[in-house]
Amino acid sequence: MFKRILIANRGEIAVRVIRACREMGIESVAVYSDVDRRALHVRKADFCEYLGPAQASESYLNIPKILEAARHSGAEAIHPGYGFLSENAKFARACREAGIVFIGPSPESMEMMGSKTKARQNMKKANVPFVPGTDTGLKNAEEALAVAETIGYPVMLKASAGGGGKGMRMVTSSKELASALEATRSEAQRSFGDSEVYIEKFIESPRHVEMQIFGDTHGNVIYLAERECSVQRRHQKVLEEAPCSFVDPDMRRRMGEVAVQVGKAANYVNAGTVEFLVDAKKNFYFLEMNTRLQVEHPVTEMVTGIDLVQLQFRVAAGEPLPIKQEDIVLRGHAIELRVYAEDPDNNFFPSPGRITRLISPSGPGIRRDSGMYEGWVVPLDYDPLLAKLIAYGENRTQVINRLRRALVEYFIGGIKTNISLFRRILLHPDFQAGRVDTGFLDRLLKEPVQGDARTARRMPIVALAAAIFAQQPAPGAQPARNADGLHSATPRTAVSTDNGELKPSGWKTAARTEGVR
Amino acid sequence: MKYEVLINGHSHQIELERADKGYEATVDGEAFTLDVAMTARDVLSIIHDGRNYEAKREYSLLGETHIIVGSERFLAEVRDPRSLRSRRAAAGQEAGPAKILAPMPGKIVRIITFEGNEVEAGQGLVVVEAMKMQNEIKATKKGKVTKIAVKENSAVNAGDLLCIVE
Numbered sequence: 001m002f003k004r005i006l007i008a009n010r011g012e013i014a015v016r017v018i019r020a021c022r023e024m025g026i027e028s029v030a031v032y033s034d035v036d037r038r039a040l041h042v043r044k045a046d047f048c049e050y051l052g053p054a055q056a057s058e059s060y061l062n063i064p065k066i067l068e069a070a071r072h073s074g075a076e077a078i079h080p081g082y083g084f085l086s087e088n089a090k091f092a093r094a095c096r097e098a099g100i101v102f103i104g105p106s107p108e109s110m111e112m113m114g115s116k117t118k119a120r121q122n123m124k125k126a127n128v129p130f131v132p133g134t135d136t137g138l139k140n141a142e143e144a145l146a147v148a149e150t151i152g153y154p155v156m157l158k159a160s161a162g163g164g165g166k167g168m169r170m171v172t173s174s175k176e177l178a179s180a181l182e183a184t185r186s187e188a189q190r191s192f193g194d195s196e197v198y199i200e201k202f203i204e205s206p207r208h209v210e211m212q213i214f215g216d217t218h219g220n221v222i223y224l225a226e227r228e229c230s231v232q233r234r235h236q237k238v239l240e241e242a243p244c245s246f247v248d249p250d251m252r253r254r255m256g257e258v259a260v261q262v263g264k265a266a267n268y269v270n271a272g273t274v275e276f277l278v279d280a281k282k283n284f285y286f287l288e289m290n291t292r293l294q295v296e297h298p299v300t301e302m303v304t305g306i307d308l309v310q311l312q313f314r315v316a317a318g319e320p321l322p323i324k325q326e327d328i329v330l331r332g333h334a335i336e337l338r339v340y341a342e343d344p345d346n347n348f349f350p351s352p353g354r355i356t357r358l359i360s361p362s363g364p365g366i367r368r369d370s371g372m373y374e375g376w377v378v379p380l381d382y383d384p385l386l387a388k389l390i391a392y393g394e395n396r397t398q399v400i401n402r403l404r405r406a407l408v409e410y411f412i413g414g415i416k417t418n419i420s421l422f423r424r425i426l427l428h429p430d431f432q433a434g435r436v437d438t439g440f441l442d443r444l445l446k447e448p449v450q451g452d453a454r455t456a457r458r459m460p461i462v463a464l465a466a467a468i469f470a471q472q473p474a475p476g477a478q479p480a481r482n483a484d485g486l487h488s489a490t491p492r493t494a495v496s497t498d499n500g501e502l503k504p505s506g507w508k509t510a511a512r513t514e515g516v517r
Numbered sequence: 518m519k520y521e522v523l524i525n526g527h528s529h530q531i532e533l534e535r536a537d538k539g540y541e542a543t544v545d546g547e548a549f550t551l552d553v554a555m556t557a558r559d560v561l562s563i564i565h566d567g568r569n570y571e572a573k574r575e576y577s578l579l580g581e582t583h584i585i586v587g588s589e590r591f592l593a594e595v596r597d598p599r600s601l602r603s604r605r606a607a608a609g610q611e612a613g614p615a616k617i618l619a620p621m622p623g624k625i626v627r628i629i630t631f632e633g634n635e636v637e638a639g640q641g642l643v644v645v646e647a648m649k650m651q652n653e654i655k656a657t658k659k660g661k662v663t664k665i666a667v668k669e670n671s672a673v674n675a676g677d678l679l680c681i682v683e
Binding site for chain 2: 341342346353359380420461469470
C-alpha cells in the first residue's frame, strides 16, 4: 500500500479522501491556492503544498505544478477527486510518465470514453443499448421520415455540433417533420457553423439512473448498484439516492451487466459510473460514462457498506477486488443532499462570503461530508458545493423523515444556501411517492411556495425575536457582557460565542464538529 | 421599549419590557411572557407557554436581517418609532431612482444595456460571474438607465453600485 498520497483537489472531496488516508494509515498531502490557505482540507492534511494563484489554471488545473508538488512531498500516488483534472487523460499520462500512480482509470480508457462518437462505436460493439435513432447526419427529409416511422413519434432532431440543450427540436408527427428539419438545420448552421442534424427517439419524462462500477488490474469488473439522480436543476444534480425505487432486482441485474460490459469494453480500472436514461417502461439507454469517483458516491457506500475511496487505493496499488459480484448485498436506503452556497429565493445566485455561524446536524443515520467550518470565508473562485448531507435508514420513508429532522438542526449563517429548497423537495408528494424524472425540480420551482401551517403561530415569536435581537449588538461589535440581563446557557469561558469574536469560536466549534468524528 | 417590526413586509407593534427570566411583551396588543436565553451568538432559545422556539438571526450580503424559526426564513426590519431617521430612510426606498447593486462579489463579464436605454422591470442589465456561474442582474423597475457604474472585466463586491434606473 502507498505510504503517502497527494490529493489534487479541494473542498469536501479532498477532506473525504484525507479521511480515507488516515483510516488506512496513509499520509495525506493537500494542495492549495492563495485563497485556500485556510480551507478545511489544508487544515486536515499531514502535508501541504502551495500551488499558486486562485485561478484554477494556475493551481488545481496546473499539471506541472501538481506533479512538482507530488515530487517535492514524496507522494507515490495522486487522487484527483472529481472535477478539475479527474477526467483529464493528459494528466493521467503525465503521472504515469513521472512514475506516480494516478488513482483512477488509464489515460487510454479515459480517452475512449471522453469522445462521444468513439464511445458510441465501441459501446455498439458491446451491444450496449442506445436511444434509438441515427448516429450520423440525416441526408434529407425522406430519410428522416423513414427513420421516424421505425422508431416512433415523438422524435428529437439534434444538431451534431450542438449541446447544452441548444440546437434541439421535438417533433410529434410526420406532418411537422420536414419543416422542423429545415429549421433545425439552418439554426445549427447559424449557431455552430455546421448544419448536420441527426434524429433520436424522444424519451418522455426520463429518469437519470447511473450504475457504479469498479474494475481492477486483474480483469475483474463488478457493479455496485444504481443511484437515482433525476432531481436536477440546469443539469446540475441536487439530490441523489440509492437504490432507485423504480429499479427492481431484475432490472438492476440487467443494467449492472450492461455497465460491466461497458467497463470491460474500455478495459476499465478503478471506480467509474455508467449513466443511463430510463423511460417510463423501464427501458434504459446508455448516456455516457464518468471516469472518476462521483460526488454522490456516499449513497452507494451507505447501502453496500463498502468504502469506495479505500477500495480505489487498493485497486490502484494493484490489489485484486476483495469482493465478488455475488457478495454485494444492498441494505437499507440512502439519500444525499448537495448543499450549495446559492440563494434559492433569488434566482440561485451564488453566495460566497464568511460563514458566521454553523450548526451541524447529527444523530441517527446522519453523515455529513463537508468542506466548511464556522468562520471560514467561502471563496468566489470555485464551484459552490459546500457540503453533502447524507442520511441512511431502513427504508426510503425513514430516510426522508431523518433528512427533514436533520434540516431543522442544520443552520449555516452569513451566506445563503439551498437548504430551504430541500425541505420543499422532501415534502413534495411526487418525491415522497418516488415519482421523479429530470423535469421534477423545474416543475416544483414553478409551484407557489406553500406557507407552513405553523407560520401563523410563529409570526408573533418571529417579530419578538427580531426586537430582542435588535437589543443585541450586531456581529463584530463588542457588547457589554450580559448587559441584556439574559441568562446564558454557555459558560463565558467555554466557546466564546457571545463576544462577537469570530476566530476563537470558529476554530473550537469546527474542531468539535469536524475533528471528533 | 416600543418597536415597529416588519416581518415579510407586514407591520407589527411590539412593546418589550425586561422581566425575571426574559421579557414581558405585547405583539399588536396581545400579551406574551417569554423565557429567553441567548444560547450562542445570534441564536435565541425562546420558551413561550411551554412551547420552545429556536430563533436565529443572520444578515444578507445587502445588509437585510433575516430571522429563522424552525426551517422557515423571515425578512425582518426593526424600526424604533422614536427615530425619525429610520422612517425617512424607509420612505426613500420606495420612490426615485433605483440603485442596482451587486448581490454578491464577482466579476463583470458583460454589460447588456447602455446609458439612456429604456428598460422594463426584470430586464437584464449586467452579467456578474461568481463561483463558475454567470448571473444576470435585472432591473428592479421600469425606467431609463441613467448611469452604469462598472466596466466589463472589473471586479465588484457585494453591495457595489452597478447602475441606476430611474
